[in-house]
Every structure is written in structure tokens, then in C-alpha cells.
Amino acid sequence: MELYEAIFKRRSVRRYAGPIDEGTMEEVESFARSLKPLHPGIRTELRVLNDDGVRGPFKVSAPHFLAIYSEEADGHAANAGFMLQQMDLFLSSRGIGSCWQGGPRPTGDAKKVSGLGFVISLAFGVPGEDVHRRSTAEFKRKPLEDITDIGGMNDILEAARLAPSGMNRQSWYFTGGGDVIRVHYARSMLTDQMNRVNAGIALCHLWLAALHEGSAAELVREEGQDAPRGFSYVASVMLK
Numbered sequence: 001m002e003l004y005e006a007i008f009k010r011r012s013v014r015r016y017a018g019p020i021d022e023g024t025m026e027e028v029e030s031f032a033r034s035l036k037p038l039h040p041g042i043r044t045e046l047r048v049l050n051d052d053g054v055r056g057p058f059k060v061s062a063p064h065f066l067a068i069y070s071e072e073a074d075g076h077a078a079n080a081g082f083m084l085q086q087m088d089l090f091l092s093s094r095g096i097g098s099c100w101q102g103g104p105r106p107t108g109d110a111k112k113v114s115g116l117g118f119v120i121s122l123a124f125g126v127p128g129e130d131v132h133r134r135s136t137a138e139f140k141r142k143p144l145e146d147i148t149d150i151g152g153m154n155d156i157l158e159a160a161r162l163a164p165s166g167m168n169r170q171s172w173y174f175t176g177g178g179d180v181i182r183v184h185y186a187r188s189m190l191t192d193q194m195n196r197v198n199a200g201i202a203l204c205h206l207w208l209a210a211l212h213e214g215s216a217a218e219l220v221r222e223e224g225q226d227a228p229r230g231f232s233y234v235a236s237v238m239l240k
């Protein structure tokens with residue numbers, strides 16, 4: 001419920017006042033151990049790194065970075081997006097600032113963990129600016145008609161529309177209707193991996209919104225699904 005509510009007010013925080021206290025860090029680490037995967041068969045691990053442990057373009061200066069590592073498997077980037085977005089919403093719901101970090105990468109020993117490769121990270125810490133928006137009008141996002149051809153289900157689709165994405169590209173498209181919403185990501189020469197992460201983030205918002213509406217919100221990968229031109233199919237949320 002708290003995660004669902006955070007969808008409508010969260011924002012990226014790029015200024016930090018300092019590290020979170022030890023007790024709060026324990027809560028963060030405990031929640032990180034409880035994340036639901038999109039693809040349970042894909043092995044992942046999470047690590048909290050400090051500012052020195054991460055370097056690269058568009059990095060925000062933050063006290064902590066939650067890095068996700070994964071085995072390379074079909075759907076692993078969307079899986080990472082799906083999992084870390086639960087963290088982004090959890091942090092926002094607790095008044096802790098966070099910002100996805102698509103450019104920076106871990107340094108030294110943290111480049112790999114338990115043989116798993118780094119996928120992406122989330123900066124976090126005590127916020128030095130607002131953590132929440134006052135209304136959904138403050139989100140800069142495409143209108144629903146640009147990202148779906150589904151008529152109806154606006155409440156669930158609105159949650160996906162508001163999702164954060166790398167460079168705010170909103171590189172997703174939703175098809176289906178009736179009992180299913182299918183998520184597709186925009187294929188790209190330069191940002192393919194990030195666009196897959198973005199799709200996982202949108203799926204997380206769809207899943208939470210469907211649960212909120214009382215649906216079982218089962219996550220499935222349907223075999224042989226077509227996608228709109230320029231997009232590839234990622235996964236579906238079943239609404240029954």
C-alpha cells in the first residue's frame with residue numbers, strides 16, 4: 001500500500017544532506033532482502049556501496065548506492081528494474097531520497113559480486129531537497145495515448161505512465177486489454193539495456209496498481225508475443 005501511494009508523489013533526489021542512520025540502514029537492507037523478482041529463476045544480489053565505490057557519467061553525489069548484480073539471462077535487465085523500483089518506492093515512502101543511476105558503475109572489488117555482473121544502481125541518502133511532489137500534475141510525462149492503445153484500465157495504466165525512466169525517455173508501450181497488460185520496450189542501438197530496465201520499472205508500477213485494484217496481478221512471460229514496430233515484448237501482468 002505504501003509503495004503504491006509513493007508512485008504518485010515520488011521524484012528523483014539529486015542533492016543529499018548526509019548518510020542515513022544505522023537503524024534505518026538495517027531496515028533498508030532488510031527490505032532489500034524481501035524484493036519480489038519479475039523472473040524468480042534469475043540469480044541476483046544487492047550491495048550497498050558508498051560514494052567512493054561508484055564512478056561514471058551523470059553520477060549524483062550521494063552517501064549510499066544500492067547496486068544490483070545479476071546473472072546474464074533473458075530478461076535480466078527488466079528483472080533488475082522491477083526489483084530496484086520496489087526499493088525506490090520504499091525509500092520514497094520513508095522520506096529517504098533516491099535517484100536511479102544509469103551511467104555510473106562500481107569500482108574495484110565491487111565490479112562483480114559472487115560471480116554476478118553489475119546491472120544498475122540507485123543512489124540514496126538523507127535528502128537535501130524535496131522527496132515528494134505535491135500533485136501528479138508535477139510529473140513531466142507523455143499522455144496515455146502515446147504509450148498505449150488500450151481503451152480503459154486508466155487507473156492501472158496511469159501508474160505506469162508516471163514511472164521514472166532513464167533520461168525520462170518513457171521508452172515503453174502497453175498493449176492488451178481485458179485481463180492482461182503486455183509491456184514492450186523500445187529497441188535502441190545506444191540505450192537498449194536501459195530501456196529494458198525502464199520496462200521493468202513500468203512493470204513494477206503496473207503490478208502494484210493491479211494489486212491495489214484487488215487483482216492477483218500474476219506476472220508472466222507469454223511465449224511468442226508480438227510487439228509493436230520498433231518494440232520488443234518484455235512480460236505481462238494478468239489482471240484476474
Ligand SMILES: Cc1cc2nc3c(=O)[nH]c(=O)nc-3n(C[C@H](O)[C@H](O)[C@H](O)COP(=O)(O)O)c2cc1C
Binds near residue numbers: 100102165168
Ligand atoms: C534506468 C534509469 C537510469 C537513470 N540514470 C540517471 C543518471 O545516471 N543520473 C541522473 O541524475 N538521473 C538518472 N535517472 C533519473 C531520471 O532522469 C528520472 O527518473 C526522470 O527524469 C524522471 O524524473 P523523476 O524521477 O523525478 O520523476 C535515471 C532513471 C532511470 C529509470
